[in-house]
Amino acid sequence: MPPSPPLRHLMTLADLPVGQINRIVEHAFKLKQLSKAWRLPPSSKINGPSHGTLHLPSNSLFGKTIALIFSQRSTRTRVAAETSVALLGGHSMFLGREDIQMGVNESIRDTAKIVSGMCQGLFDLARYSDVPVINALSPLWHPTQVLADIMTLRENASSFGSPHDAPSSATEVQLSQLPELPPLTIAYVGDSANVLHDMLVSYPRMGHKFRVASPKQHRAPSEVWERVKQLGCDGNIVWVEDPKEAVEGANVVATDTWISMGQESEKEARLRAFEGYQVTEALCKNAHPEWKFLHCLPRKPQEVDDEVMYGPRSLVFQEGENRKWTTMAIFDILYGEWSLETF
Numbered sequence: 001m002p003p004s005p006p007l008r009h010l011m012t013l014a015d016l017p018v019g020q021i022n023r024i025v026e027h028a029f030k031l032k033q034l035s036k037a038w039r040l041p042p043s044s045k046i047n048g049p050s051h052g053t054l055h056l057p058s059n060s061l062f063g064k065t066i067a068l069i070f071s072q073r074s075t076r077t078r079v080a081a082e083t084s085v086a087l088l089g090g091h092s093m094f095l096g097r098e099d100i101q102m103g104v105n106e107s108i109r110d111t112a113k114i115v116s117g118m119c120q121g122l123f124d125l126a127r128y129s130d131v132p133v134i135n136a137l138s139p140l141w142h143p144t145q146v147l148a149d150i151m152t153l154r155e156n157a158s159s160f161g162s163p164h165d166a167p168s169s170a171t172e173v174q175l176s177q178l179p180e181l182p183p184l185t186i187a188y189v190g191d192s193a194n195v196l197h198d199m200l201v202s203y204p205r206m207g208h209k210f211r212v213a214s215p216k217q218h219r220a221p222s223e224v225w226e227r228v229k230q231l232g233c234d235g236n237i238v239w240v241e242d243p244k245e246a247v248e249g250a251n252v253v254a255t256d257t258w259i260s261m262g263q264e265s266e267k268e269a270r271l272r273a274f275e276g277y278q279v280t281e282a283l284c285k286n287a288h289p290e291w292k293f294l295h296c297l298p299r300k301p302q303e304v305d306d307e308v309m310y311g312p313r314s315l316v317f318q319e320g321e322n323r324k325w326t327t328m329a330i331f332d333i334l335y336g337e338w339s340l341e342t343f
């Protein structure tokens with residue numbers, strides 16, 4: 001078989017073999033440990049070495065500009081991108097929908113050609129770009145979110161029966177390995193949106209059982225289901241309507257908003273359709289006793305109550321922070337000194 005063409009753009013985790021997904025999150029974990037140590041006050045003593053002996057993890061974006069082309073409001077994706085480009089020594093240029101001609105006075109194709117002629121990477125806009133593009137997030141896929149989720153679960157491996165855990169301290173200088181996960185049962189309760197779609201093409205290939213509970217009319221579109229089948233993920237996915245059935249014995253319960261951006265006019269119908277899907281202790285009483293909770297944020301109280309969201313099961317804010325390290329890892333690899341093929 002001829003070798004597969006080099007990966008130019010990253011649209012979804014379906015584009016990556018499992019080995020590369022794992023290497024990206026392991027690189028992210030290394031960058032997290034190095035960067036957090038570097039940011040400590042100069043007087044800090046960290047396992048012996050002083051701040052003065054530490055170095056930034058990489059300068060792979062030195063002299064490079066990364067265009068962040070956003071057509072929607074964002075907190076995590078934008079802040080993760082801007083701060084990680086800065087840590088890698090590059091310059092990020094935020095281009096919101098009100099800032100540039102794209103889609104108003106100029107076609108997306110022409111904008112992409114021009115911007116990619118002046119920048120070394122684009123966060124968004126794949127089709128017409130001459131430089132690598134990473135999908136920041138789209139209605140169908142959210143690859144960098146699920147990379148952060150995988151990293152977070154691996155950091156908490158001991159909660160799932162693994163003998164190892166990641167160091168909780170931000171002051172580790174001796175780099176630790178990111179622990180491996182045992183096979184898990186992961187349940188997603190709620191709407192079929194971009195985060196779920198990247199979970200569908202990732203978790204089953206990583207050896208986890210994946211269960212989804214959503215109303216019949218809110219199942220994944222055929223385009224997503226085709227990628228799921230191509231990758232052989234469908235054998236490890238169970239799709240049900242009853243959320244209690246989905247979470248039975250689950251080690252991880254995840255959800256997302258029921259009303260994504262652009263769906264505000266469907267609010268009433270959606271609230272009715274998802275009645276009974278709110279993640280609570282009562283809903284999950286037959287989950288694994290040590291179950292953990294994931295949510296990509298922003299969160300609305302309809303899909304998860306405060307007890308779960310802010311309680312000890314919640315990995316939500318660790319997951320949010322890990323958006324930065326996984327985005328930084330992808331930038332370092334794809335826009336930096338190497339490619340995803342050789343990494």
Ligand SMILES: NC(=O)OP(=O)(O)O
Pocket residue numbers: 073074075076077078137145296297298
């Ligand atoms: N989870 C996520 O993508 O958040 P933002 O929309 O704030 O970027």
